[in-house]
Amino acid sequence: MLKIIQSKEKYCVFDIGTDKLVCLFFKIKDNKPYILGMNHQKSDGFLNNNDIDQKRLSISIERAIKKGLPKNSKISDYKYFSNLTDVNLISKKKFIEINAGKIAITKKDIRKIFKKSIIESKVRGRYLVHSYPLNFRINNKIIDDPLGHECDRLGILSFNVYCSYNLFEIVNKCFKSQKINIKSFFDSGIASSLANLTNSEKTRGVACIDIGAKTSKITVFLNDKIVYTKVVPIGGEHVTSDIANGLEISRESAEHSKVIYGTLNLPFNEKIEINSENSKNKTISKNLLYGIIKPRYEEIFEIIRDHIFDDIYARVSIKSIVITGGASKIFGLTNISESIFNRKVRIGCNSNKESF
Secondary structure (H helix, E strand, O other): OOOOOOOOOEEEEEEEOOOEEEEEEEEEEOOEEEEEEEEEEEOOOEOOOOOEOHHHHHHHHHHHHHHHOOOOOOHHHOEEEEEEOOOOOEEEEEEEEEEEEEEEOOHHHHHHHHHHHHHHOOOOOEEEEEEEEEEEEEOOEEEOOOOOOEEEEEEEEEEEEEEEHHHHHHHHHHHHOOOOOEEEEEEHHHHHHHHHOOHHHHHHOEEEEEEOOOOEEEEEEEOOEEEEEEEEOOOHHHHHHHHHHHHOOOHHHHHHHHHHHOEOOOOOOOEEEEEOOOOOEEEEEHHHHHHHHHHHHHHHHHHHHHHHHHOHHHHHHOOEEEEEOHHHHOEOHHHHHHHHHOOEEEEOOOOOOOOO
16 A cells, blocks of 8 residues: 555545544655554444434544644645445456457556446446456456457456445545545455455465454455455444343443453353442353353354355355454454354454554
8 A cells, every 4th residue: 555655645544433433644754654643533423234324424524633633734735535334335246358459468458448347347326446356368368467468359357346325425425524535435344454464365365354343344365366345234232232231231331341351261250340320330250241242252253154155266265264353352252263164263463564
């Protein structure tokens, strides 16, 4: 990412989730990000699935901008990027061909077929978020780099990722109400995978699972190319809800209990104190909390596994799993996920020091 953006410009990236909203202001210095300012707010306005209260989300964006904008800066000083998370995300492959005229392929020809591929990949009611080339074809022969080859027909097979156009319009209007023009949107799951996966993992075959508050984003790589994407409407908030209902405590107390005492390894039968709604602390066994959390995590991973393994190409591609996101920080996650996926699992971390 840092190699393709200009060092003289200043940038701001938004990460809008169903639970929190983050904005990060930065510039590039010596090919590394230099953070100028940042802020995070509770993400207000997200209702069920893709339903968004535009006014409330606009207010959250406004608050983050006001508190995160560096001193002596204006909104117009920055170029803006933002993520999109769509529970109805779809992906499709598209093959396009052009006449090459039996002469050597030039960069102009490659730009021409890229442009044609994007134009012809449009789907009614959908916003094209990403279009990745999987391979080129010259005279029906698959090739990675067609530059300089002579052929009659030049083709490209692309992997396209779409979100709801209505979702894109609503989020874009929220930014425009704050006089912010988004230069480009990106998919949350793909961004997370690029930050957490190593080059060797993406080549061998890996699935990145980003478990957020209300959604889990799945991205599968093989031979350093994306071959599968999916967003599943289940996440850490469902665990919190189970704790709140099971122990009859507030959601805030349930979230605190999950973060402080939550585990997926069978604990000793020790006693813990949690806050209850009647303002008195409630003493429970840690095993009781474990008995609520573990089944829900098992369900989350089983649902994700079924979605991935339903795609036969994704199933045979995956050699390992990387799990990231807020809900991945619970103790004991690796063991339970390895038993369900039957793959080697690690918790995600940013191994690329030149990225975010």
